[in-house]
Amino acid sequence: MRLVFAGTPAVTIPALDAIAASGHDLVAVVTRPDAPAGRGRRVVRSPAGAWADERGIEVLTPARPREPEFQARLRELEPDCVPVVAYGALVPKDALGIPTHGWINLHFSLLPAWRGAAPVQHAVLHGDTVTGASVFQLEEGMDTGPVYGTLTEEIKPTDTSGDLLERLAVSGAGLLVAVLDGIESGAARAEPQPADGVSLAPKITVEDAEVRWHEPAFAVDRRVRACAPAPGAWTTFRGERMKLGPVRPVRYGPEVPPGQLLVEKERVLVGSATDPVALGEVRPAGKKAMSALDWARGARVSSESFA
Structure with missing residues (x-):
């Protein structure tokens, strides 16, 4: 299939590598605009954007996916599908409808558990012993779309969020490519998420990170x-x-x-x-x-x- 990938941080790299090694044709990468980083606050490309630059792949950096110029370029690229990993922006309905098979998101939880920006952090914070990854059809709701496939991952007693996310990024990349293969062959089927078991995972703030010594x-x-x-x-x-x-x-x-x-x-x-x-x-x-x-x-x- 002809793909445009959407993603921003370093956790996207295993998925990009897996797609590049697959039989699919990656024609562009959509990522968040260049932003200040590090002590010097030097403006730098996102990890996903830098990965694409190194390989001569077109990089699109809309401030918002609703921008007419971005959507016009996406139409010109004629993608069959847009796989997404941690893109970091809400995608409006008109943009979702441009690819033939829509936008397919890799999310690091077993949906409908931990919908939101920080699923891995909340799984660790709340003492879950098992989590996983889900590939689902992106829609306007927050991580509410039908699910194509999942995998599970044990949370070890000493795991940090970084440890767990690193493992999920690798295993999830394989799941994402398998779903893309299934969509291309017509074998993949997305199932609605169950109504029970919904939990939310908003972004962890600096205030959330303050240790409460009165807790166990x-x-x-x-x-x-x-x-x-x-x-x-x-x-x-x-x-x-x-x-x-x-x-x-x-x-x-x-x-x-x-x-x-x-x-x-x-x-x-x-x-x-x-x-x-x-x-x-x-x-x-x-x-x-x-x-x-x-x-x-x-x-x-x-x-x-x-x-």
């Missing part, structure tokens, strides 16, 4: 892992924000009040509503990441608490 240790652990690598879990120490890497709940450890720090010979503990947690890597404001023990010794932490 398992909830602290989940929040930190859910926010890794972005936006990054954080707490407040001596009036400044400090980023936290994954922590480890310590069963049968000493009793430590919520938020209270306890520096031991080989570990740094923080109290929660239940067991304490052992800090892993930390990043104080304005400094590089370091081990919690090195930080505590350098900061001369005594009987202090995180806010």
Whole structure:
């Protein structure tokens, strides 16, 4: 089939590689406009756009998919289908109708669970043990279209969102190409999503990433892992924000009040509503990441608490 791909962040690259290696013809990539990134705030191409540039594939960067100029160019390209992975913009009905087979979205959850922008983060945050990926027909509703196919993925006890998303991006790429193959052959059939089991996964904000030390240790652990690598879990120490890497709940450890720090010979503990947690890597404001023990010794932490 003749394809135009829509996607933006690095998680799209496995799908792009899989499509490039398939028998389909990728004629263009639609991605979000170039944007400032990094400390220097230099304007850069999205990872999907950069991938296309390297291969001489046309890149379209509409501010919004409703733009007449974008839709006119999409019609000129005459795509049979537009596969989508993490594009990052709502697609209006008139644009959805341009490709012969519409827009087909790879979403990183088992729909109708975790519809929205952050399905992997919410699966980790809420303690799910299994998640997956779904390929569905994009429509005007938020991740509500009929589903062509799914796969499942175990969530390991130490998985961060980054770990899980990396695995799903690879396995999901294979699923996406298999669905595209099925659409081309006429074998693929999309089934409506069930009415039960709907849950929403809005974007995780910086405020959501603040650790709540009054929660149980398992909830602290989940929040930190859910926010890794972005936006990054954080707490407040001596009036400044400090980023936290994954922590480890310590069963049968000493009793430590919520938020209270306890520096031991080989570990740094923080109290929660239940067991304490052992800090892993930390990043104080304005400094590089370091081990919690090195930080505590350098900061001369005594009987202090995180806010």
